[in-house]
Amino acid sequence: MIKLFFASSGSEANESAVKLARKHGALHLGGAYEIITLTNSFHGRTLAMMSATGKAQWDTLYEPKVPGFIHVPINDFDACFAAISHNTCAIMLELVQGEGGVNAVDPAYLQAIRKACDVYGIMLIVDEIQTGLGRTGKLFAFEHYDVQPDVLTLGKGIGGGYPLSAMLTKSKFDLFEQGDQGGTYAGAPLGMAIGLAVVKEIVRLGLAEQAAIVGSYAISKLQELARVYPLSNIRGKGLLLAFDVPESSAQSLVAQSMEEGLLINAPKPSTIRLMPPLIATKSDVDEMIRLLQQALARIGLAAS
Numbered sequence: 001m002i003k004l005f006f007a008s009s010g011s012e013a014n015e016s017a018v019k020l021a022r023k024h025g026a027l028h029l030g031g032a033y034e035i036i037t038l039t040n041s042f043h044g045r046t047l048a049m050m051s052a053t054g055k056a057q058w059d060t061l062y063e064p065k066v067p068g069f070i071h072v073p074i075n076d077f078d079a080c081f082a083a084i085s086h087n088t089c090a091i092m093l094e095l096v097q098g099e100g101g102v103n104a105v106d107p108a109y110l111q112a113i114r115k116a117c118d119v120y121g122i123m124l125i126v127d128e129i130q131t132g133l134g135r136t137g138k139l140f141a142f143e144h145y146d147v148q149p150d151v152l153t154l155g156k157g158i159g160g161g162y163p164l165s166a167m168l169t170k171s172k173f174d175l176f177e178q179g180d181q182g183g184t185y186a187g188a189p190l191g192m193a194i195g196l197a198v199v200k201e202i203v204r205l206g207l208a209e210q211a212a213i214v215g216s217y218a219i220s221k222l223q224e225l226a227r228v229y230p231l232s233n234i235r236g237k238g239l240l241l242a243f244d245v246p247e248s249s250a251q252s253l254v255a256q257s258m259e260e261g262l263l264i265n266a267p268k269p270s271t272i273r274l275m276p277p278l279i280a281t282k283s284d285v286d287e288m289i290r291l292l293q294q295a296l297a298r299i300g301l302a303a304s
C-alpha cells in the first residue's frame with residue numbers, strides 16, 4: 001500500500017521525505033541521519049533542500065548549511081558506495097536531473113543503488129518533482145528502469161499550475177505518527193480537487209504516451225537541425241529534452257528565441273533545456289524547430 005502526504009511546493013514534499021528518512025534512521029538504523037545526494041542535483045529552495053541540492057553556486061549562499069547531506073557524482077556507483085556509512089539513512093536522487101541540464105541516471109547504476117539500499121536498509125528517495133506525471137513519456141520516470149523507489153516526491157505538473165505537491169511512501173516506511181508532519185494547506189480541499197482533476201486528465205488524454213511520441217519526434221527534428229547548426233549532445237526522455245551549444249552561447253539563444261516567440265531556458269551556460277507542455281503535438285514541434293532555427297540564424301551560430 002502507498003501512503004501520501006500532500007503539501008504546496010516540491011521543496012516541502014522533499015523536506016517530508018528527508019524527515020521520514022531521518023525518522024527511519026532514528027528508529028531502525030541506530031540514529032543514522034545522513035542522506036547521500038548527487039552533485040548537479042536540484043531538490044528545492046528551503047534551507048535543507050538547498051543543502052541537499054548539489055549546485056556549486058549555492059555552496060556558500062545563506063550559510064551555515066543544514067548538515068547531513070553528502071554529494072557524489074551521478075552514474076559513479078563506486079563513489080556512492082564509498083559514501084555509505086553507518087550514518088546513512090537514505091539516498092535521494094532525480095532519475096533525470098532537470099535543473100542540472102537533463103542528465104539521466106544509467107539503468108545499471110540505479111539497479112546497483114537499489115540493491116545497496118536493500119542490503120543496508122537504506123531508504124531510496126526518488127525526486128520526480130520535474131520528471132513525474134508524464135513528463136518523460138511514462139507516468140513516472142522510474143518506469144523506464146526496472147527499479148522501484150521506497151519514497152517518491154511529486155510537484156510541478158501534479159497541480160497543473162496550482163501549488164500542490166506530494167510525498168508518497170510504501171507502507172514499509174509509513175513511519176509518521178500523528179503530529180510528526182503537517183501544514184496549514186496539507187491536503188486542503190481545493191488543492192485535492194485540482195490535483196485529482198489534473199491526474200485524471202493526464203491519464204484520460206494519454207499525455208504520458210503522447211509525450212513519448214512527440215518527444216522522439218522532437219529529437220529526430222533536433223538531429224536534423226544539428227546537421228546545419230552546432231547543436232550537440234541532444235538528449236532527454238519524453239518532453240524533457242536538452243542539447244548543448246558552443247562557447248556559452250545558451251543565454252543569447254534563450255534571449256533571441258524569446259524575441260522569436262519561443263520560450264526555452266538555459267540551465268547551464270552551454271545547455272538549452274526544452275520542456276514543451278505535455279499537450280504539445282508534432283506540429284507544435286515543427287513550429288518550435290522553425291523558431292529555434294530562426295533564432296540560431298539571427299545570433300549567427302555558424303553551421304558546423
Ligand SMILES: *Cc1c(COP(=O)(O)O)cnc(C)c1O
Nearest residue numbers: 009010011042043044098129130
Ligand atoms: C522544481 C523542483 C523542486 C522544487 O520544487 P518547488 O515547488 O520549487 O519547491 C525540487 N526538485 C526538483 C527535481 C525540481 O525540479
